[in-house]
Amino acid sequence: MCLNTYNLYPEIEFFNHNWLKVDQLHAIYYEEAGNPNGSPVVFLHGGPGSGCNPGQRRFFDPAHYRIILLDQRGCNRSLPQGCLIDNTTPHLVGDIEALRQHLNIASWHVFGGSWGSTLALAYATQYPDYVLSLTLRGIFLSRQSELNWFLGDIKHFYPDVWNTLLQYLPAHERDDVLTAFERRVSSDDISISHPAAVAWNNYEGSIMRLQATDTKQPNLPTLSSEELLTAQVADVARARVQIHYIRHQCFVDGEAILENAGSLSHIPTVIVQGRYDMVCPPYTAWLLSQAMPQAEYVIVQDAGHSAMEPGVISALVGATEKFKKQQNTNID
Numbered sequence: 001m002c003l004n005t006y007n008l009y010p011e012i013e014f015f016n017h018n019w020l021k022v023d024q025l026h027a028i029y030y031e032e033a034g035n036p037n038g039s040p041v042v043f044l045h046g047g048p049g050s051g052c053n054p055g056q057r058r059f060f061d062p063a064h065y066r067i068i069l070l071d072q073r074g075c076n077r078s079l080p081q082g083c084l085i086d087n088t089t090p091h092l093v094g095d096i097e098a099l100r101q102h103l104n105i106a107s108w109h110v111f112g113g114s115w116g117s118t119l120a121l122a123y124a125t126q127y128p129d130y131v132l133s134l135t136l137r138g139i140f141l142s143r144q145s146e147l148n149w150f151l152g153d154i155k156h157f158y159p160d161v162w163n164t165l166l167q168y169l170p171a172h173e174r175d176d177v178l179t180a181f182e183r184r185v186s187s188d189d190i191s192i193s194h195p196a197a198v199a200w201n202n203y204e205g206s207i208m209r210l211q212a213t214d215t216k217q218p219n220l221p222t223l224s225s226e227e228l229l230t231a232q233v234a235d236v237a238r239a240r241v242q243i244h245y246i247r248h249q250c251f252v253d254g255e256a257i258l259e260n261a262g263s264l265s266h267i268p269t270v271i272v273q274g275r276y277d278m279v280c281p282p283y284t285a286w287l288l289s290q291a292m293p294q295a296e297y298v299i300v301q302d303a304g305h306s307a308m309e310p311g312v313i314s315a316l317v318g319a320t321e322k323f324k325k326q327q328n329t330n331i332d
Contacts, residue, residue: 004314004318005314006313006314006315006316006317006318006321007313007314007317008055008058008059008313008317009057009058009059009060009061009062009317010058011054011055011057011058012033012034012057012058012062013033013054014031014032014033014057015032015033015034015036016031016032016036017029017030017031017032018030018031019077019078019079020095020098020099020102022073022094022095022098023086025080025083025085025086026073026074026078026079026080026083026086026087026091026095027078027079028070028071028072028073028078028095028099029070029071029076029077029078029079030068030069030070030071030099031052031068031069031070032066032067032068032103033057033062033067033069034057034060034061034062034063034064034065034066034067035062035063035064035065035066036066037066038063038064038065038066039064039065039066039108039109039132039324039326040065040066040068040103040105040107040108040109041060041065041066041067041068041108041109041110041111041320042068042069042070042096042099042100042108042109042110042111043056043057043059043067043068043069043070043111043112043116044070044072044096044110044111044112044113044116044117044119044120044123045069045071045072045075045112045113045115045116046112046113046114046115046116046138047072047075047114047115047238047241047242047245048072048075048115048241048242048244048245048250049074049075049237049238049239049240049241049242049245050075050076050238051071051072051075051076051077051078051238052069052070052071052076055308056069057069059111059307059313059316059317059320060111060320061320061321061324064324065109065320065324068099068103068108070095070096070099072092072095072119073086073087073091073092073095074087074237074240074241075237075238075241076234076237081233081234081237082233082236082237082238082240082241084240084241084244087241087244088248088251089118089119089122089245089250089251089252090251092119092122093119093122093123093126093127096119096123097123097126097127097130100130105130106130107129107130107131107132108130108131108132109131109132109133109134109135109320109323109326110123110124110131110132110133110134110135111134111135111316111320112134112135112136112137113136113137113138113307113316114137114138114140114279114280114305115140115245115250116137117136117137117138117139117140118140118141118142118250118252118254118257120134120136121134121136121141121257121261121264121288122252122257124264124267125257125260125261125263125264128263128264128266128267131264131267132267132268132323132326133267133268133269133270133323133326134264134267134268134269134270134295135269135270135272135316135319135320135323136269136270136271136272136288137271137272137273137307137312137316138272138273138274138277138279138280138285138305138307139271139273139280139284139285139288140279140280140284141252141254141255141257141258141284141288142245142246142249142250142252142254143254143255143284144249146254146280146281146284147246147249149281150204150246150279151177151178151246152177154207154278157278158206158207158278161203161206161207162203164199164203164206165177165199165200165203168196168199169181178243178246178247181196181199181200181239181243182243182244182247184196185197185200185236185239185240185243186240190229190232190233190236193236194232194235194236196239197235197236197238197239197240198235200239200242200243201235201238201239204279207278207279207304207305208279208304208305208306209303209304209305209306209309210274210276210302210303210304210309211304211309254284258287258288258291259291261288261291261292262291262292264292265292265293265294268294268322268323268326269292269294269295269296270295270296270298270315270318270319270322270323271285271288271289271292271295271296271297271298272298272300272312272315272316272319273285273286273297273298273299273300274299274300274303274304274305274306274309274311274312275299275300275301275302275303276302276303276304277303277304277305278304278305279304279305280305282299285297296319298315298319300312300315
């Protein structure tokens with residue numbers, strides 16, 4: 001796999017999209033693309049708090065795969081947007097399983113990066129019989145050392161980015177960045193919550209790639225006041241959900257996931273990790289590879305955290321090409 005260079009597949013449209021009502025409050029958005037009769041694969045987005053987008057369909061051969069993307073609770077197009085009630089990892093795992101049953105899928109490939117890798121492992125350890133393969137990128141297990149890295153230790157490599165985040169806050173609040181931003185993004189006043197959400201969201205975006213991208217903004221169409229408010233609410237929802245999860249260590253026990261990963265030895269697995277990943281440093285991916293010796297462990301030497309860096313794209317598409325050989329019966 002590593003001897004070949006793979007590129008993203010061309011852009012495609014979905015052939016189905018809808019909302020699945022998973023309880024009295026939440027409805028999760030999902031979409032399907034590719035081959036309706038193909039081998040099912042579910043894509044689990046990162047964050048927590050972000051959402052799926054059309055580019056994520058392109059990791060998969062649309063002639064072979066039935067590509068399923070979903071927005072997790074409170075995220076993007078799922079409803080209610082930004083809702084934190086009954087929004088925990090066990091709820092998300094239950095939603096994934098509910099979607100599998102709703103779509104009448106017997107078993108599927110599971111693909112997740114960053115927070116999506118956490119969710120993929122949480123799902124696989126609970127429902128291993130329904131998982132054909134695991135493709136995992138930028139491993140994150142929400143252990144305290146990982147959260148400490150993201151919430152301060154990163155300054156050893158990105159002092160300027162960390163300082164920019166701190167400078168948004170008054171000096172007396174900088175000792176507890178999470179609480180300070182949590183209070184602001186929780187405000188019902190959009191003039192308070194939105195600027196704080198933008199500062200928070202930009203922080204992670206600034207440390208995603210090994211090679212910095214052009215920060216010059218393209219000429220964007222003028223938005224109506226309604227469109228602008230919709231975009232602002234989306235920014236706030238993303239920050240609210242992520243901070244909510246981080247506040248509760250993402251409602252997972254990362255050490256337990258590592259201990260239980262050995263039970264997944266029968267599931268073909270590829271772990272892809274950027275050598276210079278500053279969001280989710282490689283140590284956790286290495287620990288996971290030791291717990292899952294059957295896994296193919298791919299270190300991309302010239303990459304950071306983003307799934308859209310060339311070497312990471314090649315490794316991820318290479319994994320989905322490899323798993324095309326996996327056979328399954330996809331209808332119950």
